Amino acid sequence: MKLALWSYQAPAHVGVSKAAASFGNVHCVVRAPKGDGYSTIMLAMFERLGVLPPLSFCGMSEATLAGAAADLPALLREIDAREHPEMIVVTRSATAAVLQEPLDGEVAMMRPGDVAAEIFMATTHPIRDTELSAFAKTTRDIVAHFAADVPRSERPSVNIIGPSLLGFHDRANVESLRKSLDVLGIEINAVVPLGATPDDLRTIGRAWVNVPTAAELAKPTLDFLRERFGTPHVEELPYGEAGTTRFLRELCALCEIPAERIALAAKDAKLLWYSRTVDAHALSSKRVAVFGLPSAAAGLARVLRDELDMEIEFVGTYVTDYGDWLRARVADITSEVLVTDDYREVRRAIDRTRPDIMFGSQMERHSASEFGVPCAVVSPPSHILNFPLGYAPFIGYDGANHIGDLVNQTQVLGLEHHLIETFGPRGQGRFAEAAPEPLAEPADAAQPGVPVAAGDGVRWDPAAERLLGRVPFFVRKKARANVEKYARERNLATIDEAVMLRAREHVGG
């Protein structure tokens, strides 16, 4: 047994379902108890889907404990009839794996033609695989399942490998790359897995080059496509303005097209110019740290150092088998590489180095806030805030502009914070937006035993005042005003608990 408080990665079945549900015309079924069903909520909520996600749970119940079999065939028939997917991917959660149910056998026993969809049993291990490794392998498996021999496209074309549902700013990242590729006359053959249908996968071999948006998500698929079709891939990560230019140069060489048009693609890129402006000069004195997925950490660290001249305190990742990869990528930037999946170690590193800006995941945002360090979120684990309605890419030229804005906004906010703390009204300084422990003594509590005077001669007795302290802080002011209004209207001189509750009954709050 191992004590786990918070973790960076979800269990393997989440990775499988993220990959499988992202493909077009593919449905995913997870055999799991209902706690695991929370991933459908994440999908529906974060992606704000107005339809049911292509993800179903074959639930476990008390009957399962008593030895009842999973009614997998019935669920598969149901999905087949309702959604008509071309493929249904079946996987199980760690809990279901413990049961060692013969799910494969149940599927094998189904009559031929019982369901029109192809049934695909995921190859990942529910306990040994991580969210990330399961995602990467499942993506590869589904690609490999459909890939067929096709002639190469006439014009240069690419497959973009990595973006998915619940991915980090992935739709915007694809759009940002597409704009540059359009200018260069490079066609997008498929985006995998986000939206790629089995038809798209059957012709995946048309592409001249593969473009990973994150090495760790794409690697098994890249390896497969290289082996099967000999397709090369771009090594450079398209982070930052100079980084995107390097990336496009590499791509143009592989596509055998002249690199001149890259300048045209870069015409709206502003990061390098911003870096030259007076406004940005102070960045040289800023110390920063980066922690997240390996590709995001490597890409961001290079932008911050090479393009903005910020000082890197440390770079790190929670994908522990990518530690060496990350070290090699940032060897010329820093030797301080933190490889850990324990958020407490990262928190200690933040505490020790106290960077001016932290670039990390939602986990680092929370850790950094404890030390008053501003944090920009640049990697999963994500928050619904990382699913903006608008266009906020992290890669390509538009991504470079966005990174510049993010640096700018985060440090300006940091300064504002400092000013509020220094000059702001008492009690509203430090993290006024962060929720205090709801049961803590209220900031505006009365001295015990001393009735508190309210406006117009209404008094609060200490018990009522304590009860008011229990009202959530963000509505406490309104509640106080409501209760006092109620008391005044009824000519009550003192507010006790009974008056307070009566008031709540009449005016809410």
Place this chain on the structure above:
Amino acid sequence: MFEQTTGAIERDDFCSLAPIGWLHHKMQDSFFLVVGTGSCQGFLQTALGVMIFAKPRFATAVLDEDDLGGADPLDGLRPIVAAIVAEHAPKAIFLASTCTPEILKMNVAGCAAPLEAEFGVRVYPCRLDGFDAAYTQGEDHVLQAMIARSPETTEKNLVILGCLSALEEAEIRLECAQMGLPEPAFLPGESALDVPPLGPNTVLAAVHPYLQGATTFAARERGCPAHKSLFPFGPDGTRAFYETLAAAFGKTVSYAERERDAWAALAPQTAPLAGKTIVFCSDAMLELPLARTLRAAGARVPLAGTPNIYKKFHAAELATLSGVEILERPDRFALFARLSELRPDLVVANLNIANPLEGMGFAVKWSTELTFQPIHGFSGASTLFGMFAAALRRHEALAARRARDGAEGAPIDLGFFQLAGARR
């Protein structure tokens, strides 16, 4: 459109670990140690949010392959409990068994007594797994574990069963004082060690419809008689609740006038509900009492899904619901089929299906909120009805403006994620 085609059932609910969210807040000296897999850890992290990120008073002992191979869980738990005791110094630890230990028939509960003896901290064994009918029943299991440690008594005392906010408790305390009843004890209280004495003369009144297990357990183990009343939601339920409490102490108290006054005061919140059709999808097992009080407030509730019906425990509520079609443990698509026939003004649904239902054109009230807002009693009624009134008002106002502007706002569907014409 949503006709069921096979016997497959898709339900929309989540795990009984969820009540840890409010229980660990209520009992500030508690720690919840969940024995399970990465799935449990992932659920706690994503569902219970990050507001208590810095020093969470709950954690998962993640089983590894040794544990699955039959190792004694006590060996694995010892160092973990030692670390928790050293860092958090809790007064009590809730040791929760989950799906995986249950499947493996792992004796997690049996570890409680030796751990308690070794570390000098009370350890309550409980089952918080995904096998319950409703996620709220996690609270039922926790309270049952606490009742097992209650001192026995023959006194005539009053115990209110169910996790409430300080506001809700204050009302009950005041009303009991006014009726001349003994000072009520609350289970859970603010300390995880606060377990009131229970016995055959105890009046044990559950305030949540999902506490059947703890109530039955108290009856069996301590002889506490059943408290047969409506649950204290809305003026009608609250009146019945207090009058029944008084009766249990041999007093006749009428809350008729109090109920009338309460309804009158609630007019701003209930007027918008009059004549409106509201349907409940199955979620927290709060559906029956809420359907009852919404009908009393003037709404029409033709249909309520609910995860489980306990015929005796819910008898008083069921008796008020004639004419309401009640679907127990409904299939998602069977429910959708009924919704498209009924076209209600408001659908009460959980996060699984809330956005998709909006996408299908229904006005949705998010149901999970009902489990953590203070909606009990006379003083909670305006919050209760206000939530429904606000949801209706918002939906109607926005729909009217969208219609005026001829701009509907298309729902996001999966086609949105396909790179339109990727290949040109």
